[in-house]
Amino acid sequence: MKTYEEINRxxxxxxxxxxxxxxxxxxxxxxxxxxxxEEVDVVTTATFxxxxxxxCFLNFGHSKPKIRIxxxxxxxxLCYSGIAAVDVYxxxxxxxxxxxxxxxxxxxxxxxxxxxxxxxxxxxKCQLFALSYGTDDYPRKEIRTWFDINDLNQAIxxxxxxxxxxxxxxxxxxxxxxxxxxxxxxxxxxxxxxSSAGQLSPLLNDPLYETIGIGxxxxxxxxxxxxxxxxxxxxxxAERTANDVPVEGAGTxxxxxxxxxxxxxxxxxxxxxxxxxxxxxxxxxxxxxxxxEILKRTTVRNREIEACVIDYSHDYQNKTGNVIAKVxxxxxxxxxxxxxxxxxxxxxxxxxxxxxxxxxxxxxxxxRGDFPLAVPGQRLPVSQxxxxxxxxxxx
Amino acid sequence: xxxTKKVLLLFPKSETEKPIxxxxxxxxxxxxxxxRAKVTPEEYGYLVLDLTGSEENIRNGLDFVKSxxxxxxxxxxxxxxxxxxxxxxxxxxxxxxTEALYISDPETRKIDYNEDKCVQCLSCIENCPYGACSSxx
Numbered sequence: 001m002k003t004y005e006e007i008n009r010x011x012x013x014x015x016x017x018x019x020x021x022x023x024x025x026x027x028x029x030x031x032x033x034x035x036x037x038e039e040v041d042v043v044t045t046a047t048f049x050x051x052x053x054x055x056c057f058l059n060f061g062h063s064k065p066k067i068r069i070x071x072x073x074x075x076x077x078l079c080y081s082g083i084a085a086v087d088v089y090x091x092x093x094x095x096x097x098x099x100x101x102x103x104x105x106x107x108x109x110x111x112x113x114x115x116x117x118x119x120x121x122x123x124x125k126c127q128l129f130a131l132s133y134g135t136d137d138y139p140r141k142e143i144r145t146w147f148d149i150n151d152l153n154q155a156i157x158x159x160x161x162x163x164x165x166x167x168x169x170x171x172x173x174x175x176x177x178x179x180x181x182x183x184x185x186x187x188x189x190x191x192x193x194x195s196s197a198g199q200l201s202p203l204l205n206d207p208l209y210e211t212i213g214i215g216x217x218x219x220x221x222x223x224x225x226x227x228x229x230x231x232x233x234x235x236x237x238a239e240r241t242a243n244d245v246p247v248e249g250a251g252t253x254x255x256x257x258x259x260x261x262x263x264x265x266x267x268x269x270x271x272x273x274x275x276x277x278x279x280x281x282x283x284x285x286x287x288x289x290x291x292x293e294i295l296k297r298t299t300v301r302n303r304e305i306e307a308c309v310i311d312y313s314h315d316y317q318n319k320t321g322n323v324i325a326k327v328x329x330x331x332x333x334x335x336x337x338x339x340x341x342x343x344x345x346x347x348x349x350x351x352x353x354x355x356x357x358x359x360x361x362x363x364x365x366x367x368r369g370d371f372p373l374a375v376p377g378q379r380l381p382v383s384q385x386x387x388x389x390x391x392x393x394x395x
Numbered sequence: 396x397x398x399t400k401k402v403l404l405l406f407p408k409s410e411t412e413k414p415i416x417x418x419x420x421x422x423x424x425x426x427x428x429x430x431r432a433k434v435t436p437e438e439y440g441y442l443v444l445d446l447t448g449s450e451e452n453i454r455n456g457l458d459f460v461k462s463x464x465x466x467x468x469x470x471x472x473x474x475x476x477x478x479x480x481x482x483x484x485x486x487x488x489x490x491x492x493t494e495a496l497y498i499s500d501p502e503t504r505k506i507d508y509n510e511d512k513c514v515q516c517l518s519c520i521e522n523c524p525y526g527a528c529s530s531x532x
Binding site: 048049050183184186190191192193268269270271272273278280333334335345346347348349350351352353354356 | 482483484485486487488489490501503504505506521522524525526
Protein backbone atom coordinates (compact mmCIF):
# COMPACT_ATOMS: atom_id res chain seq x y z
CA MET A 1 0.00 0.00 0.00
CA LYS A 2 1.26 3.47 -0.94
CA THR A 3 -0.29 6.91 -0.69
CA TYR A 4 -0.28 9.73 -3.24
CA GLU A 5 1.84 11.73 -0.79
CA GLU A 6 4.50 9.01 -0.61
CA ILE A 7 4.59 8.69 -4.39
CA ASN A 8 4.78 12.46 -4.87
CA ARG A 9 7.66 12.72 -2.40
CA UNK A 10 9.56 10.16 -4.46
CA UNK A 11 8.71 12.01 -7.67
CA UNK A 12 9.97 15.25 -6.13
CA UNK A 13 13.22 13.57 -5.09
CA UNK A 14 13.62 12.02 -8.53
CA UNK A 15 13.55 8.48 -7.16
CA UNK A 16 10.12 7.30 -8.34
CA UNK A 17 10.03 4.03 -10.25
CA UNK A 18 7.95 4.57 -13.37
CA UNK A 19 7.08 2.13 -16.16
CA UNK A 20 4.79 2.42 -19.16
CA UNK A 21 1.63 0.29 -19.38
CA UNK A 22 3.46 -1.62 -22.09
CA UNK A 23 6.55 -2.36 -19.96
CA UNK A 24 4.65 -3.21 -16.78
CA UNK A 25 3.23 -6.42 -18.29
CA UNK A 26 6.59 -8.21 -18.58
CA UNK A 27 7.87 -6.59 -15.40
CA UNK A 28 5.06 -8.06 -13.31
CA UNK A 29 5.46 -11.38 -15.08
CA UNK A 30 9.11 -11.45 -14.07
CA UNK A 31 8.93 -10.02 -10.55
CA UNK A 32 5.55 -11.21 -9.41
CA UNK A 33 2.67 -8.93 -8.46
CA UNK A 34 3.61 -8.38 -4.79
CA UNK A 35 7.23 -7.51 -5.41
CA UNK A 36 6.35 -5.28 -8.39
CA UNK A 37 3.66 -3.48 -6.34
CA GLU A 38 6.30 -2.63 -3.76
CA GLU A 39 8.81 -1.42 -6.32
CA VAL A 40 6.78 0.42 -8.93
CA ASP A 41 5.26 3.80 -8.10
CA VAL A 42 3.60 4.90 -11.32
CA VAL A 43 2.42 3.29 -14.57
CA THR A 44 2.02 5.65 -17.51
CA THR A 45 -0.81 5.16 -20.01
CA ALA A 46 -1.49 7.05 -23.22
CA THR A 47 -3.58 7.34 -26.34
CA PHE A 48 -3.53 9.35 -29.57
CA UNK A 49 -6.47 9.68 -31.92
CA UNK A 50 -9.42 11.78 -33.07
CA UNK A 51 -11.40 13.19 -30.17
CA UNK A 52 -14.29 15.11 -31.71
CA UNK A 53 -15.64 16.58 -28.50
CA UNK A 54 -12.74 18.97 -28.11
CA UNK A 55 -12.26 22.71 -28.39
CA CYS A 56 -10.84 25.76 -26.73
CA PHE A 57 -11.82 28.97 -25.00
CA LEU A 58 -9.91 31.96 -26.31
CA ASN A 59 -9.74 35.47 -24.91
CA PHE A 60 -8.67 38.12 -27.42
CA GLY A 61 -8.24 41.13 -25.17
CA HIS A 62 -9.98 44.41 -25.97
CA SER A 63 -9.51 46.51 -29.08
CA LYS A 64 -9.78 50.30 -29.04
CA PRO A 65 -12.69 51.08 -29.12
CA LYS A 66 -14.10 47.92 -27.61
CA ILE A 67 -16.32 45.31 -29.23
CA ARG A 68 -18.77 42.87 -27.60
CA ILE A 69 -18.43 40.05 -30.08
CA UNK A 70 -21.70 38.41 -31.12
CA UNK A 71 -20.43 36.42 -34.10
CA UNK A 72 -16.83 35.41 -34.71
CA UNK A 73 -14.83 33.43 -37.26
CA UNK A 74 -11.21 32.37 -37.04
CA UNK A 75 -9.80 31.52 -40.47
CA UNK A 76 -13.45 31.40 -41.60
CA UNK A 77 -14.39 28.84 -38.94
CA LEU A 78 -17.34 29.93 -36.81
CA CYS A 79 -16.76 30.20 -33.07
CA TYR A 80 -19.36 30.28 -30.31
CA SER A 81 -19.47 33.78 -28.87
CA GLY A 82 -22.55 33.74 -26.64
CA ILE A 83 -20.29 34.38 -23.64
CA ALA A 84 -18.43 37.47 -22.39
CA ALA A 85 -17.31 40.26 -24.73
CA VAL A 86 -14.08 38.94 -26.22
CA ASP A 87 -14.27 35.27 -25.19
CA VAL A 88 -15.08 32.63 -27.82
CA TYR A 89 -15.18 28.85 -27.97
CA UNK A 90 -13.71 27.21 -31.04
CA UNK A 91 -14.89 23.63 -31.57
CA UNK A 92 -12.97 20.84 -33.30
CA UNK A 93 -15.71 19.68 -35.68
CA UNK A 94 -16.86 23.11 -36.90
CA UNK A 95 -16.63 23.30 -40.69
CA UNK A 96 -15.09 26.25 -42.49
CA UNK A 97 -17.58 28.81 -43.79
CA UNK A 98 -18.64 27.89 -47.34
CA UNK A 99 -17.27 24.35 -47.12
CA UNK A 100 -19.53 22.42 -49.50
CA UNK A 101 -19.74 19.62 -46.90
CA UNK A 102 -21.34 16.59 -48.53
CA UNK A 103 -23.00 18.59 -51.33
CA UNK A 104 -20.60 16.88 -53.73
CA UNK A 105 -20.62 13.53 -51.94
CA UNK A 106 -18.28 12.39 -50.54
CA UNK A 107 -17.01 15.77 -49.35
CA UNK A 108 -13.33 16.44 -48.72
CA UNK A 109 -13.52 18.60 -45.58
CA UNK A 110 -10.03 19.96 -46.06
CA UNK A 111 -10.04 22.36 -43.13
CA UNK A 112 -12.11 23.20 -40.06
CA UNK A 113 -12.00 23.83 -36.32
CA UNK A 114 -9.46 21.09 -35.60
CA UNK A 115 -7.08 22.48 -38.21
CA UNK A 116 -7.35 26.00 -36.79
CA UNK A 117 -6.62 24.67 -33.30
CA UNK A 118 -3.52 22.91 -34.71
CA UNK A 119 -2.40 26.18 -36.34
CA UNK A 120 -2.87 28.08 -33.09
CA UNK A 121 -0.84 25.56 -31.10
CA UNK A 122 1.93 25.72 -33.72
CA UNK A 123 2.07 29.49 -33.24
CA UNK A 124 0.86 30.26 -36.77
CA LYS A 125 -1.00 33.47 -37.60
CA CYS A 126 -4.79 33.22 -37.94
CA GLN A 127 -7.39 35.75 -38.99
CA LEU A 128 -10.16 36.89 -36.67
CA PHE A 129 -13.32 38.37 -38.16
CA ALA A 130 -16.01 39.36 -35.70
CA LEU A 131 -19.28 41.27 -35.70
CA SER A 132 -21.43 42.97 -33.11
CA TYR A 133 -24.62 45.05 -32.90
CA GLY A 134 -22.78 47.76 -30.92
CA THR A 135 -23.64 49.07 -27.47
CA ASP A 136 -22.91 52.27 -25.55
CA ASP A 137 -20.00 50.64 -23.77
CA TYR A 138 -18.88 48.43 -26.68
CA PRO A 139 -19.43 50.62 -29.76
CA ARG A 140 -17.35 48.72 -32.35
CA LYS A 141 -19.46 46.69 -34.77
CA GLU A 142 -16.83 44.90 -36.79
CA ILE A 143 -13.22 43.80 -36.43
CA ARG A 144 -10.76 42.03 -38.72
CA THR A 145 -7.23 41.31 -37.56
CA TRP A 146 -4.41 38.78 -37.59
CA PHE A 147 -3.21 37.15 -34.40
CA ASP A 148 -1.32 34.16 -33.04
CA ILE A 149 -1.64 32.30 -29.75
CA ASN A 150 0.85 34.61 -28.03
CA ASP A 151 -1.43 37.59 -28.65
CA LEU A 152 -4.22 35.95 -26.67
CA ASN A 153 -4.67 36.41 -22.92
CA GLN A 154 -5.86 32.84 -22.52
CA ALA A 155 -6.13 29.82 -24.78
CA ILE A 156 -7.55 27.01 -22.69
CA UNK A 157 -8.52 23.69 -24.17
CA UNK A 158 -11.73 22.37 -22.64
CA UNK A 159 -12.84 19.04 -24.02
CA UNK A 160 -16.21 17.65 -22.94
CA UNK A 161 -15.40 14.09 -24.04
CA UNK A 162 -11.99 12.50 -24.54
CA UNK A 163 -10.36 9.13 -23.99
CA UNK A 164 -13.24 6.76 -24.62
CA UNK A 165 -12.50 3.72 -22.48
CA UNK A 166 -12.98 1.33 -25.40
CA UNK A 167 -14.53 1.77 -28.83
CA UNK A 168 -16.57 0.13 -31.57
CA UNK A 169 -14.83 -1.62 -34.42
CA UNK A 170 -16.52 -0.40 -37.59
CA UNK A 171 -17.33 -2.62 -40.55
CA UNK A 172 -19.57 -2.23 -43.60
CA UNK A 173 -21.91 -5.11 -44.45
CA UNK A 174 -23.61 -3.30 -47.34
CA UNK A 175 -22.60 -3.36 -51.00
CA UNK A 176 -21.71 0.36 -51.10
CA UNK A 177 -18.74 2.24 -49.62
CA UNK A 178 -19.63 4.12 -46.44
CA UNK A 179 -17.78 7.20 -45.19
CA UNK A 180 -17.59 7.39 -41.41
CA UNK A 181 -15.70 9.02 -38.55
CA UNK A 182 -13.73 5.77 -38.46
CA UNK A 183 -12.59 6.28 -42.04
CA UNK A 184 -13.66 4.82 -45.34
CA UNK A 185 -15.31 1.41 -45.00
CA UNK A 186 -15.27 -0.71 -48.11
CA UNK A 187 -18.36 -2.70 -49.09
CA UNK A 188 -18.95 -6.36 -48.25
CA UNK A 189 -16.79 -6.42 -45.11
CA UNK A 190 -13.57 -5.81 -47.07
CA UNK A 191 -12.01 -3.87 -44.20
CA UNK A 192 -12.68 -2.68 -40.66
CA UNK A 193 -11.37 0.10 -38.40
CA UNK A 194 -10.70 0.09 -34.67
CA SER A 195 -9.82 3.06 -32.51
CA SER A 196 -8.04 2.37 -29.24
CA ALA A 197 -4.51 2.16 -27.90
CA GLY A 198 -5.52 -1.18 -26.31
CA GLN A 199 -3.24 -2.15 -23.44
CA LEU A 200 -1.76 1.37 -23.37
CA SER A 201 -5.10 3.18 -23.19
CA PRO A 202 -5.74 5.11 -19.92
CA LEU A 203 -9.17 3.85 -18.88
CA LEU A 204 -8.47 0.27 -19.97
CA ASN A 205 -5.70 0.24 -17.36
CA ASP A 206 -8.01 1.61 -14.67
CA PRO A 207 -11.31 0.04 -15.71
CA LEU A 208 -13.21 0.90 -12.51
CA TYR A 209 -11.85 4.47 -12.22
CA GLU A 210 -10.00 3.76 -8.96
CA THR A 211 -7.28 6.33 -9.63
CA ILE A 212 -8.40 8.39 -12.64
CA GLY A 213 -11.04 10.75 -11.27
CA ILE A 214 -12.07 14.38 -11.31
CA GLY A 215 -8.96 16.39 -10.53
CA UNK A 216 -6.44 13.79 -11.74
CA UNK A 217 -3.42 15.20 -13.56
CA UNK A 218 -3.23 14.47 -17.27
CA UNK A 219 -0.65 15.13 -19.95
CA UNK A 220 -2.72 16.78 -22.67
CA UNK A 221 -0.67 17.30 -25.82
CA UNK A 222 2.40 18.21 -23.77
CA UNK A 223 0.60 20.51 -21.34
CA UNK A 224 -0.07 19.51 -17.73
CA UNK A 225 -3.83 19.61 -17.30
CA UNK A 226 -6.48 17.68 -15.45
CA UNK A 227 -9.76 15.81 -15.61
CA UNK A 228 -12.39 18.51 -15.03
CA UNK A 229 -15.50 16.33 -15.17
CA UNK A 230 -16.81 12.96 -16.23
CA UNK A 231 -16.86 12.98 -20.00
CA UNK A 232 -20.17 13.38 -21.80
CA UNK A 233 -21.83 10.01 -22.50
CA UNK A 234 -19.81 8.48 -19.63
CA UNK A 235 -21.54 5.11 -19.28
CA UNK A 236 -19.80 2.84 -16.79
CA UNK A 237 -22.60 0.24 -16.82
CA ALA A 238 -21.49 -1.05 -20.23
CA GLU A 239 -20.91 -4.77 -20.77
CA ARG A 240 -17.61 -5.92 -19.22
CA THR A 241 -15.54 -9.09 -19.33
CA ALA A 242 -14.40 -11.00 -16.20
CA ASN A 243 -11.43 -8.62 -15.72
CA ASP A 244 -13.89 -5.65 -15.48
CA VAL A 245 -12.68 -4.32 -18.84
CA PRO A 246 -15.59 -2.99 -20.92
CA VAL A 247 -16.18 -4.34 -24.43
CA GLU A 248 -17.84 -1.11 -25.58
CA GLY A 249 -17.36 2.66 -25.16
CA ALA A 250 -18.13 2.88 -21.40
CA GLY A 251 -16.19 5.60 -19.54
CA THR A 252 -15.08 8.98 -20.89
CA UNK A 253 -13.16 11.96 -19.53
CA UNK A 254 -13.64 15.72 -19.67
CA UNK A 255 -10.13 17.18 -20.01
CA UNK A 256 -8.68 20.64 -19.81
CA UNK A 257 -5.19 22.17 -20.11
CA UNK A 258 -3.42 25.37 -21.08
CA UNK A 259 -3.17 25.32 -24.86
CA UNK A 260 -0.22 27.74 -24.86
CA UNK A 261 1.93 24.96 -23.39
CA UNK A 262 0.89 22.30 -25.91
CA UNK A 263 3.05 20.85 -28.69
CA UNK A 264 1.83 20.94 -32.28
CA UNK A 265 2.74 17.35 -33.07
CA UNK A 266 0.14 16.14 -30.54
CA UNK A 267 -2.66 18.46 -31.75
CA UNK A 268 -3.59 17.55 -35.31
CA UNK A 269 -6.49 18.61 -37.50
CA UNK A 270 -8.33 15.68 -39.07
CA UNK A 271 -10.11 15.53 -42.46
CA UNK A 272 -12.42 12.57 -42.85
CA UNK A 273 -13.69 12.11 -46.35
CA UNK A 274 -17.47 12.11 -46.55
CA UNK A 275 -17.76 12.74 -42.82
CA UNK A 276 -16.21 16.01 -41.65
CA UNK A 277 -13.38 17.50 -39.63
CA UNK A 278 -12.08 16.70 -36.18
CA UNK A 279 -9.05 16.99 -33.96
CA UNK A 280 -6.57 14.31 -32.95
CA UNK A 281 -5.02 14.67 -29.53
CA UNK A 282 -2.31 12.95 -27.57
CA UNK A 283 -3.20 12.20 -23.96
CA UNK A 284 -1.08 10.60 -21.27
CA UNK A 285 -2.40 9.69 -17.81
CA UNK A 286 -0.29 8.41 -14.92
CA UNK A 287 -1.69 5.67 -12.72
CA UNK A 288 -0.32 5.65 -9.18
CA UNK A 289 0.38 2.14 -7.92
CA UNK A 290 -1.47 2.53 -4.61
CA UNK A 291 -1.90 -1.22 -4.12
CA UNK A 292 -1.44 -4.57 -5.87
CA GLU A 293 -4.98 -4.63 -7.29
CA ILE A 294 -4.44 -1.32 -9.08
CA LEU A 295 -1.15 -2.62 -10.41
CA LYS A 296 -2.76 -5.88 -11.53
CA ARG A 297 -5.26 -3.99 -13.65
CA THR A 298 -2.46 -2.14 -15.43
CA THR A 299 -1.06 -5.46 -16.66
CA VAL A 300 -4.03 -5.99 -18.96
CA ARG A 301 -2.91 -7.32 -22.37
CA ASN A 302 -4.22 -6.63 -25.83
CA ARG A 303 -5.52 -10.19 -26.11
CA GLU A 304 -7.61 -9.68 -22.95
CA ILE A 305 -9.37 -6.59 -24.29
CA GLU A 306 -12.29 -7.17 -26.61
CA ALA A 307 -14.27 -4.80 -28.79
CA CYS A 308 -17.59 -5.14 -30.62
CA VAL A 309 -17.65 -5.15 -34.41
CA ILE A 310 -20.59 -3.00 -35.51
CA ASP A 311 -22.07 -2.59 -38.99
CA TYR A 312 -21.77 1.12 -39.82
CA SER A 313 -23.94 0.80 -42.92
CA HIS A 314 -27.07 -0.05 -40.91
CA ASP A 315 -26.81 -1.12 -37.26
CA TYR A 316 -24.86 1.88 -35.95
CA GLN A 317 -27.14 4.61 -37.30
CA ASN A 318 -30.32 2.72 -36.46
CA LYS A 319 -29.24 1.70 -32.96
CA THR A 320 -30.25 -1.91 -33.53
CA GLY A 321 -27.83 -3.15 -30.85
CA ASN A 322 -26.64 -5.86 -33.23
CA VAL A 323 -23.03 -6.94 -32.75
CA ILE A 324 -21.44 -8.69 -35.75
CA ALA A 325 -18.60 -10.21 -33.72
CA LYS A 326 -16.23 -9.56 -30.84
CA VAL A 327 -12.51 -9.29 -31.52
CA UNK A 328 -9.50 -8.63 -29.29
CA UNK A 329 -6.81 -6.01 -29.79
CA UNK A 330 -4.01 -8.51 -30.25
CA UNK A 331 -5.75 -9.93 -33.33
CA UNK A 332 -6.65 -6.42 -34.53
CA UNK A 333 -3.05 -5.25 -34.26
CA UNK A 334 -1.79 -8.38 -36.01
CA UNK A 335 -4.25 -7.89 -38.89
CA UNK A 336 -5.63 -11.28 -38.02
CA UNK A 337 -9.41 -10.98 -38.16
CA UNK A 338 -11.82 -13.41 -39.79
CA UNK A 339 -15.54 -12.70 -39.71
CA UNK A 340 -18.10 -15.15 -41.09
CA UNK A 341 -15.23 -17.13 -42.65
CA UNK A 342 -13.91 -14.07 -44.44
CA UNK A 343 -10.49 -12.50 -43.80
CA UNK A 344 -11.02 -8.80 -43.13
CA UNK A 345 -8.24 -6.22 -43.61
CA UNK A 346 -7.65 -4.06 -40.52
CA UNK A 347 -7.13 -0.30 -40.21
CA UNK A 348 -6.70 1.78 -37.06
CA UNK A 349 -7.80 5.32 -36.28
CA UNK A 350 -5.72 5.42 -33.12
CA UNK A 351 -1.93 5.67 -33.28
CA UNK A 352 -0.29 3.05 -31.07
CA UNK A 353 3.09 4.41 -32.07
CA UNK A 354 2.26 7.93 -30.85
CA UNK A 355 0.65 6.54 -27.69
CA UNK A 356 3.85 4.63 -26.94
CA UNK A 357 5.86 7.82 -27.52
CA UNK A 358 3.60 9.77 -25.12
CA UNK A 359 3.74 7.07 -22.42
CA UNK A 360 7.55 7.30 -22.61
CA UNK A 361 7.57 11.12 -22.49
CA UNK A 362 5.25 11.12 -19.47
CA UNK A 363 7.43 8.47 -17.82
CA UNK A 364 10.50 10.67 -18.27
CA UNK A 365 8.70 13.79 -16.99
CA UNK A 366 7.60 11.96 -13.82
CA UNK A 367 11.06 10.47 -13.29
CA ARG A 368 12.62 13.93 -13.64
CA GLY A 369 10.23 15.28 -11.02
CA ASP A 370 8.42 17.55 -13.51
CA PHE A 371 5.01 15.89 -13.32
CA PRO A 372 3.62 15.43 -9.79
CA LEU A 373 0.38 13.48 -9.40
CA ALA A 374 -2.80 15.13 -8.20
CA VAL A 375 -5.19 13.42 -5.80
CA PRO A 376 -8.59 13.20 -7.51
CA GLY A 377 -11.19 15.12 -5.57
CA GLN A 378 -14.08 13.01 -6.78
CA ARG A 379 -14.49 9.55 -8.26
CA LEU A 380 -16.02 9.19 -11.70
CA PRO A 381 -19.55 7.74 -11.60
CA VAL A 382 -19.54 3.93 -11.58
CA SER A 383 -23.21 3.07 -11.87
CA GLN A 384 -24.99 5.34 -14.36
CA UNK A 385 -26.26 4.36 -17.81
CA UNK A 386 -26.72 6.43 -20.96
CA UNK A 387 -30.01 7.82 -22.25
CA UNK A 388 -31.13 8.04 -25.84
CA UNK A 389 -33.13 10.94 -27.22
CA UNK A 390 -36.83 10.35 -27.53
CA UNK A 391 -38.69 12.11 -30.31
CA UNK A 392 -41.90 13.47 -28.80
CA UNK A 393 -44.83 14.90 -30.74
CA UNK A 394 -46.14 16.84 -27.74
CA UNK A 395 -44.66 18.71 -24.81
CA UNK B 396 18.75 -11.04 -66.92
CA UNK B 397 15.23 -9.66 -66.83
CA UNK B 398 14.66 -6.73 -64.53
CA THR B 399 11.76 -4.39 -63.78
CA LYS B 400 12.20 -0.67 -63.47
CA LYS B 401 9.54 1.84 -62.41
CA VAL B 402 9.83 5.22 -64.07
CA LEU B 403 7.91 8.47 -64.36
CA LEU B 404 7.90 10.02 -67.82
CA LEU B 405 7.06 13.70 -68.13
CA PHE B 406 6.00 14.68 -71.63
CA PRO B 407 6.53 18.15 -73.05
CA LYS B 408 3.57 19.65 -74.91
CA SER B 409 4.86 18.81 -78.37
CA GLU B 410 5.58 15.10 -77.83
CA THR B 411 2.28 13.84 -76.54
CA GLU B 412 1.00 12.50 -79.83
CA LYS B 413 3.92 10.18 -80.55
CA PRO B 414 3.29 6.44 -79.90
CA ILE B 415 6.26 6.07 -77.56
CA UNK B 416 4.88 3.12 -75.59
CA UNK B 417 4.21 1.23 -78.84
CA UNK B 418 7.87 1.55 -79.78
CA UNK B 419 9.05 0.49 -76.33
CA UNK B 420 7.11 -2.75 -76.74
CA UNK B 421 7.75 -3.37 -80.43
CA UNK B 422 11.32 -2.20 -80.90
CA UNK B 423 12.83 -2.81 -77.46
CA UNK B 424 10.93 -5.95 -76.45
CA UNK B 425 9.78 -4.43 -73.14
CA UNK B 426 6.77 -5.48 -71.07
CA UNK B 427 4.97 -2.28 -70.11
CA UNK B 428 2.69 -1.96 -67.10
CA UNK B 429 1.10 1.47 -66.90
CA UNK B 430 -0.05 2.61 -63.45
CA ARG B 431 -1.14 6.12 -64.17
CA ALA B 432 -1.22 8.27 -67.27
CA LYS B 433 -2.43 11.61 -68.47
CA VAL B 434 -1.54 12.31 -72.03
CA THR B 435 -3.58 15.14 -73.47
CA PRO B 436 -2.83 17.11 -76.63
CA GLU B 437 -1.54 20.62 -76.01
CA GLU B 438 -0.79 19.94 -72.37
CA TYR B 439 2.07 18.54 -70.34
CA GLY B 440 1.53 14.83 -69.78
CA TYR B 441 2.82 12.10 -67.53
CA LEU B 442 3.11 8.34 -67.52
CA VAL B 443 4.06 6.18 -64.55
CA LEU B 444 4.98 2.69 -65.64
CA ASP B 445 6.96 -0.45 -64.99
CA LEU B 446 9.33 -1.56 -67.72
CA THR B 447 10.32 -5.23 -67.69
CA GLY B 448 13.03 -6.63 -69.96
CA SER B 449 16.77 -7.04 -70.23
CA GLU B 450 18.89 -4.33 -68.67
CA GLU B 451 20.23 -3.40 -72.10
CA ASN B 452 16.80 -3.13 -73.67
CA ILE B 453 15.54 -0.96 -70.80
CA ARG B 454 18.58 1.31 -71.15
CA ASN B 455 18.17 1.59 -74.91
CA GLY B 456 14.42 2.07 -74.58
CA LEU B 457 14.90 4.92 -72.12
CA ASP B 458 17.54 6.50 -74.42
CA PHE B 459 14.96 6.34 -77.19
CA VAL B 460 12.39 8.04 -74.92
CA LYS B 461 14.92 10.76 -74.04
CA SER B 462 15.40 11.56 -77.73
CA UNK B 463 11.87 13.02 -77.71
CA UNK B 464 12.82 15.44 -74.90
CA UNK B 465 10.73 13.37 -72.52
CA UNK B 466 11.94 13.83 -68.96
CA UNK B 467 12.61 10.59 -67.08
CA UNK B 468 12.32 10.66 -63.31
CA UNK B 469 13.35 7.58 -61.40
CA UNK B 470 13.53 9.13 -57.93
CA UNK B 471 10.13 10.76 -57.55
CA UNK B 472 7.48 8.62 -59.15
CA UNK B 473 4.30 10.49 -58.45
CA UNK B 474 3.14 9.58 -54.94
CA UNK B 475 4.63 11.14 -51.87
CA UNK B 476 4.34 10.02 -48.28
CA UNK B 477 5.26 12.76 -45.83
CA UNK B 478 6.64 11.12 -42.70
CA UNK B 479 6.25 14.39 -40.77
CA UNK B 480 2.52 14.59 -41.48
CA UNK B 481 1.95 10.87 -40.80
CA UNK B 482 0.72 10.18 -37.26
CA UNK B 483 1.35 6.44 -37.64
CA UNK B 484 -2.28 5.42 -37.07
CA UNK B 485 -2.34 2.83 -39.83
CA UNK B 486 -5.66 3.86 -41.27
CA UNK B 487 -4.10 3.50 -44.71
CA UNK B 488 -3.22 -0.17 -44.22
CA UNK B 489 -6.49 -1.72 -45.36
CA UNK B 490 -6.69 0.72 -48.27
CA UNK B 491 -3.26 0.03 -49.76
CA UNK B 492 -3.65 -3.04 -52.00
CA THR B 493 0.05 -3.79 -52.41
CA GLU B 494 1.41 -3.13 -48.90
CA ALA B 495 3.43 -0.20 -50.16
CA LEU B 496 2.31 1.41 -46.91
CA TYR B 497 3.16 -1.09 -44.21
CA ILE B 498 4.13 -1.54 -40.55
CA SER B 499 7.91 -1.52 -40.47
CA ASP B 500 8.17 -2.45 -36.79
CA PRO B 501 5.45 -4.59 -35.17
CA GLU B 502 6.54 -3.49 -31.67
CA THR B 503 6.08 0.23 -32.19
CA ARG B 504 3.61 -0.13 -35.11
CA LYS B 505 5.50 2.51 -37.09
CA ILE B 506 4.39 2.98 -40.68
CA ASP B 507 6.74 3.16 -43.64
CA TYR B 508 6.30 3.55 -47.39
CA ASN B 509 7.91 1.38 -50.05
CA GLU B 510 7.62 3.28 -53.30
CA ASP B 511 8.63 0.26 -55.39
CA LYS B 512 5.44 -1.52 -54.37
CA CYS B 513 3.12 1.44 -55.04
CA VAL B 514 0.74 0.97 -57.98
CA GLN B 515 -0.58 4.54 -57.77
CA CYS B 516 -4.19 3.60 -57.07
CA LEU B 517 -4.47 6.83 -55.03
CA SER B 518 -6.57 5.16 -52.31
CA CYS B 519 -4.21 6.41 -49.62
CA ILE B 520 -4.64 10.01 -50.74
CA GLU B 521 -8.41 9.77 -50.52
CA ASN B 522 -8.27 8.07 -47.15
CA CYS B 523 -5.49 9.68 -45.08
CA PRO B 524 -7.10 12.01 -42.49
CA TYR B 525 -3.84 13.96 -42.12
CA GLY B 526 -2.93 14.58 -45.75
CA ALA B 527 0.28 12.55 -45.37
CA CYS B 528 -0.09 11.03 -48.85
CA SER B 529 -0.17 13.24 -51.92
CA SER B 530 0.36 13.15 -55.66
CA UNK B 531 2.81 15.40 -57.49
CA UNK B 532 0.29 15.75 -60.30
